Amino acid sequence: MSISRTSFAVAVLVLGAASIVGAQAPKAQKDKPKATHVTGHFKLTAPDFVSKGRIALIHAYNGMGCSGQNISPALEWANAPAGTKSFAVTMYDPDAPTGSGWWHWVMYNIPADATGLVAGAGNGRNAPRGSAQGPTDFGTKGYGGPCPPQGDKPHHYHITVFALKTDKLAVPGNATSAYIGFNLNANKLATARVTGLYGR
Numbered sequence: 001m002s003i004s005r006t007s008f009a010v011a012v013l014v015l016g017a018a019s020i021v022g023a024q025a026p027k028a029q030k031d032k033p034k035a036t037h038v039t040g041h042f043k044l045t046a047p048d049f050v051s052k053g054r055i056a057l058i059h060a061y062n063g064m065g066c067s068g069q070n071i072s073p074a075l076e077w078a079n080a081p082a083g084t085k086s087f088a089v090t091m092y093d094p095d096a097p098t099g100s101g102w103w104h105w106v107m108y109n110i111p112a113d114a115t116g117l118v119a120g121a122g123n124g125r126n127a128p129r130g131s132a133q134g135p136t137d138f139g140t141k142g143y144g145g146p147c148p149p150q151g152d153k154p155h156h157y158h159i160t161v162f163a164l165k166t167d168k169l170a171v172p173g174n175a176t177s178a179y180i181g182f183n184l185n186a187n188k189l190a191t192a193r194v195t196g197l198y199g200r
Helices: 002-031 177-187
Strands: 043-045 075-078 086-093 102-111 155-164 188-198
Touching: 043 155, 043 188, 075 155, 086 177, 102 177, 155 177, 177 188
Parallel strands: none
Antiparallel strands: 043 075, 086 102, 086 155, 155 188
8 A cells, every 4th residue: 555655756857847848848838048140340451561460661651761652451340230331440559659559551531331441442543432541650640651760670560450330520620640549449449459460
């Protein structure tokens, strides 16, 4: 008789557990996260850079003891985030012996359908429609190539593309690079960067 009662108790426990699992199964299925389509990370490349990220002489500054052609490098980017309304590009040397680095290039108001810049875009040749350029630390607007002091270790030139949530930066025409940079960071959705090296 005790065996029968024990068997009955075990059966009740098994059925109860099955009922609980069955009741929780739909909830677990409902709470399972849905698959999302991943488009990849925002990415920037500089196809003109040579091996190990070296910047060629053609992109170096022409002046201050440097003898390059001062032609801005071609850039290509992909996987900009949803909601991007414009792009901007900056080039900055943190190794310049100034205490504050050196701004070499600031271009903004690049249309949202752009996927890069052709070589020379920073020199006014085939620049994207509607784009604008800020001043460099050379004192002029547009691209100013690398020109580190003779004998320095190769400097690092950070080229950054900003995906922005605004189609146009509301900055005055005489805005400094730092002022433009403040507005870029205030409106960025994402950034991508490539670093080139140049020494002489």
